[in-house]
Structure formats: C-alpha cells, structure tokens
Amino acid sequence: MIQRPKGTKDILPSESYKWQYIEKTAADLFENFGLKEIRVPVFENTELFLRGVGETTDVVQKEMYTFEDKGGRSITLRPEGTAGVVRSYIESGMASMPSPIKLWYAMSIYRYENVQKGRQREFHQIGVEVLGTQSYQADVEVILMGQKFFEALKIPRIKLMLNSIGCPTCRAKYQEALRNFIRPNLEKYCDTCKTRFEKNPMRILDCKEEACKKMNQGAPIILDYLCEECKEHFENVKKRLTQLGVDYEIDSSIVRGLDYYTKTVFEFVSEDEGYTVLGGGRYDGLVKELGGQDTPAVGFATGVERILEIYEKYNQENMVKSRKMDLYLATMGEEADLEATKLALALRDKGIFVEQDVAQRSLKAQFKYADKKKAKFVLTIGEEEVKQKRAKLKNMESGEECEVSFDTESIFEKIK
C-alpha cells in the first residue's frame, strides 16, 4: 500500500462538511467587510519567498519545499500566503484599482517541519490582506475581522496579544540596545539563544530556559524604542480598540517569524490549546521589496486545522451537521428505475436531496441502505406503481406508510 506523505491528512467525506462550514463562515464575514476572494498558485518562484519572507527566517532556511522543475527553474510550494498575494497585487496592477485593496483567501500551505500537535506539513490557512493604507484604522479593522471570526464560530477563550515592532529604523536601534544588554552575559545563555543573538535577538526574550529568563530581567523593551511615528500609530490602535471594547494584552515578546512585519503585530492565542490560532500584522515594506510601488499593508492568517480542533471542543452540542437525505427511491425493474430517475431529477431541481438505487440491489438491501444513510423518506416504485401512477411513501422515522400520487408536485408537497 502506498500511504500519504508524512505530515499530510485526508479530509474525509465524514468531516469535509466541517471545513466547508469554516470556510463559508469566513467568506460571509469577510465579504461583509468588503473583501474579495483571491486565489493564487500553490507554487511560486523560490525567489519570491527568499525576498518576501526573508532569507534568514526559519521558514525559508529549513522549512521550504523547494525543487527544480524540468525547465531548470527553482520552484517552491508556498510556505505562507502573503507573499503570493502581494506578488499578484503587483503583477495584476491592483494599485490602479480603488484603494485600499481588500482581499481574503483560503489556501493550503506547505512547510517541511516535524509533525506534532497542531502542526502538519500540509495545512490550511484563511487570511486577509488590506493593501494601500498606512492608517491605524486599517490595523483596527483587520483585528476586528479576526475577533469577529472567532465570535461567528462561537469559539471562546481566545485572547488578543498585541505588540509593535516598529519600522526598520527604530527596530535596528532597539536590537542594538538589546544586544548590548545581553552581550555581557552571552556566554551564560543557552545554545539556542546564542544562535539567536545575531540573527534574531528579540527571540531571546521569550526563551523558556530558567537561566535565560533570569538574565532577561530588566531587558530593554521595543516599545520604549519606537520612533515618534510608530509610537503614535501604536497608541492610536490601542486607543481605538479600547474605545470599541476590544480586550487585548500587550506582549512585547510577540515578534512574528517572517521578516516583512512592521509596526503592529498581533496574535490570537487559544487559552486552552496554548498555541496561536491567528497571527498577523502590518507589513509596510513588503510590496516595495517585491518590486511594487511603496505600499503599506496589513493582514493576518489563521490555521484552519487549529481552528477546527478548538471549534469541535466547544460545539459538540450544536455542531454543524452534514446534510440529511430527504428521499430515497427504492425501485424494482427497468421501468421503475427509469421513472425514478426522471422523478429524482425533477425533485433535485427543486432542491431536494434524493438518491435512487444504482446497484440493482434487492428491495430489502435498498431499505437497509436508506436506513443507514438516514433518509427521511423512502418511496417504493415497482411496475404496479408506474402503471397505477401511485406509490408508497414511507416515513423512515415513524415507520408510517401512505400512498401518494406518483408525480413530482405531490411528492414534493409530502416530503418538504
């Protein structure tokens, strides 16, 4: 047997409806905010992610599915959604459409990493991007969409963590200050922290090692190093969230793993699972970095697998259900089969979920099937019924049976 590759999962017929539900909820919500869906390729030129996500990030350095195609091009399966969307924004000239551009997407994501709780190699993200405005109101609107998303799915115990990592200028100053703070004790830090020192010193701040934690006491905080503009932007975001009654917690350890983030960064964290279920922020430099006009933007992405995990925990009672069969047509003989097909087509046109026997099985077996598939009604059609234009309709739940005129209208009336 050939099994599926490590870290992948089939979405089986018994649960695909849950995915449809999550995606539909997101689509309805985001469209109400004025966003339009965008679909971009599963694979892009590797260059896009090298420049977009950042060559030094873990995602690029060790997690990309990169290969050479038959034409010698370096291709990569998308390890995140924003870079491709921004590439499309630039390539299709969206800058010349009414600004700001508001987009949402649902896509599969590929990362070569070790599998564990809430982590696969192929997983799914739903995300939003708002391009073309640097105003804080856009940050707030994006955060609100995230909050409303959890509300719509009735997922509680999600907290909003907020931070600002400033612009490249203030961040560089801060990182220098941070290195200066750490440097005297660098030798005493754990090995992973040592490697983080040059590349990503801000990560050292949320190391879980006790020794590192202790030495981190009194470390400088990014928020104290923000330039005037970044500071004002962040204050405005916080103020407006408070005015709107949105609870948040400032967490200066939120750094985000992708290089393109600037100013506001945020995460929605599940208090039960302990992991981040939605993460995003502003990325004012990305569009230019990828060759477009200097265009500020903000967005987020959420992991569908993680969402589902929590969703099922809280919605056992009122879980969305897959659709039930309204009517099963049990048939005997060629003629009845033909009439049943015609009837089924007519009823389906009216939106009824109808199945008929396509396996030429015994009447008994057909009833068993209808029962197992939880059909609400079964209509039995044989030669007599076709001749008499009347047939027996059985309510599978109550067991009651009655005769109905064998025509679309009267059957529709009986079962709807």
Added chain:
RNA sequence: GUGGAUGUAGCUCAGUUGGUUAGAGCGCUAGUUUGUGGCACUAGAGGCCGUGGGUUCGAGUCCCAUCUUCCACCCCA
C-alpha cells in the same frame, strides 16, 4: 535538525515462556422463502502482524536498521 513513545483486518483491540492454516467486537456484503429498514441469527469478504535485515529447526512474539503515527524542543497558523 534533536529527544521520547508507537505500529496486528476499514475502526477499537486480543494474541499466553518464540511452536502448525493469526483471532474478537464494530463496520462492510449477502442470506434467514420470492416487494420494505432499525432487533436477532447465519454465512462471506477483508491481514506478506509497518518495511528490510538478523538470531533460531521455527519469529506477530527476540535483536538491529528504517519508515509512519503521536508528543516535546526549535519555529510557526
């Protein structure tokens, strides 16, 4: 990339100190007198016991390797 646990029918699991043709329950298919489900009964299909080596007269049982799954670190949604 590092560390720990795991692997027997579609699913949940038995399988005795290594000993003939590997079992159960659920599920699936078909029957229990020819046109009616749920219950019951009967029968059937379905396993190179994760894979490859090794030890042994003999391995599902022991040893090694490898892969998968699960969990943790790293990192992230």
